Amino acid sequence: MSGIYIHIPFCKQACNYCDFHFSTSMKKKDEMVLALIKEISLRKNEFELLDSARSDNQIETIYFGGGTPSRLQIADLRLQIDTIYNNYKVIEKPEITLEANPDDLSEDYLIELSKIGINRLSIGIQSFFEDDLKLMNRAHNSAEAKKCLEIATKYFDNISLDLIYGVPGMSDQKWKQNIETALSFGIPHISSYALTVEPKTALNKLIQTGKIAEPKDEVASAHFMILVKTLEANGFVHYELSNFGKPDYFSKNNSAYWLGKKYIGIGPSAHSYDGISRSWNVANNALYLKSIADNKLPNETEILSVTDRYNEYIMTGLRTIWGVSLDRIQNEFGQDYLDYLSKQAQKFLTDDLLFIENNILKPTKKGKFLTDGIASDLFYLNLEE
Incomplete structure (x- = not known):
């Protein structure tokens, strides 16, 4: 087993681009924290029951995501960490990450975080420029x-x-300044994403009403190339499409997702994966709280077919430095899948968007920004099982 993800469904305010599940009301905060620790306890035997032959089902990572986990008090976070330690086998030095917003990170709060076992911070800076932050409606x-x-x-x-x-x-220059400012603090890991317009967001409405210009793909592509060039020149490894880390500073939590390890997702809207199936909790705070109060897990489960697992491996593999192993495709999914992949990949190999090295399929530098689109063309959609 790899990790536990805990979704904290509270934010100070709604960012214009965000379509994650959260509430700006903290009225149910205490009730939610108690429900989260109850779900942690209720699910303590999940993977052991699935894979009883293994005795090494240990927690390697704990990740507080959201929402904005830094909206919680230290006591709330400590209670959840203690509950995990009391109910699961945890390795000696797990990676424990807290997503946080800058306005929550006072010196006293940071000192207390370091005392309760949090050893990694993921800070939502987004931009160092005031006009960008206002456009995004950051707090x-x-x-x-x-x-x-x-x-x-x-x-x-x-x-x-x-x-x-x-x-x-x-502008390109302004984007370079953002990156250089981040580097000036000696930060060892940067996650960077193109601004995307999701259907039910404030950003989408602002664009439709003409108040904000629509993001342009060519601008995002140019910024991505600047990002890759600048960070690699500064010693960062581009180990996943949106993630750059100095050696020894890759996110262990996120790497586990991309490498197909098991994880439990706690809290409303959180997803879980056990190697065979994927489940997700209801994205509704009131329904989540009611179900947990009734000792019921408020989730739905999907058993993943061979094709589902192949497609997921293609998507995650192409996004990372580990690529897609053609040997694994043949051994785990069969010759039909390997033949299909080889056929579909040929045009991208010819166009210098993909390459094969040591029997591993990877995107070229030119192909990295187009990874998600390339992966969708490699998906196996019509195979009957």
Whole structure:
């Protein structure tokens, strides 16, 4: 077993681009924390029951995501960590990550986080420019973004920050300044995403009403190339499409997802994976709380077919430095899948978007920005099982 993900469904305010599950009301916070620790306890034997022959089902990572986990008090986080230790086998030095917003990270809060076992921070900076932050409706400002990093680096070595590119009005030079500012703090990990327009977001409405220009693919592509070039020149490894880390600072939690390890997702809207099936909790706080109060897990489960697992491996493999092993395709999925993959990949090999090295299929530098689209063309959609 790899890890536990805990979804904290609270935010100070709604970012314009966000379509994750959260509430801006903290009225049910205490009730939610108690429900989260109850779900942690209820699910303690899940993977052991599935794979009883194994005795090494240990927790390697604990990840507080959301939402905004830094909206919780230290006591709330400590209670959840203690509950995990009391109910699961945890390795000696697990990676314990907290997603946080700059405006929550006072020096006192950071000191207390370091005392309860949190050893990795993922900070939602997004941009160091005031106009970008206002466009995104972020809760923090540019000064808070820089101040929190000055303080956080005193108490934490393992820090990741998020940056968003392809923002309307963001020039190449401005994007370079964002990256250089991040580098100036000595941060060892950066996650960076293109601004995307999801259907039910405020950003989509603002674009439709003409208040904000629509993001342009060519701008995002140019920013991506700048990002890759700049970070690689500064010693970062581009180990996943949106993630860059110095050696020894890759996200163990996220790497486990991409490498197909098992994980339990706790909280409303959280997803779980056991190697055979995928399940997801209801994305509704009230229904989640009611189900947990009744000792019921509020989730749905999908048994993954061979084709589902093949397609997931193609998607995750192409996004990472580990690529797609053609040997694994043949051994795990069969010759028909390997033949299909070889046929579908040929045009991308010819166009220098993919290459094969040591029997591993990977995107070229030119193909990296197009990875998701390439993967969809390699999916096996019509195989009857």
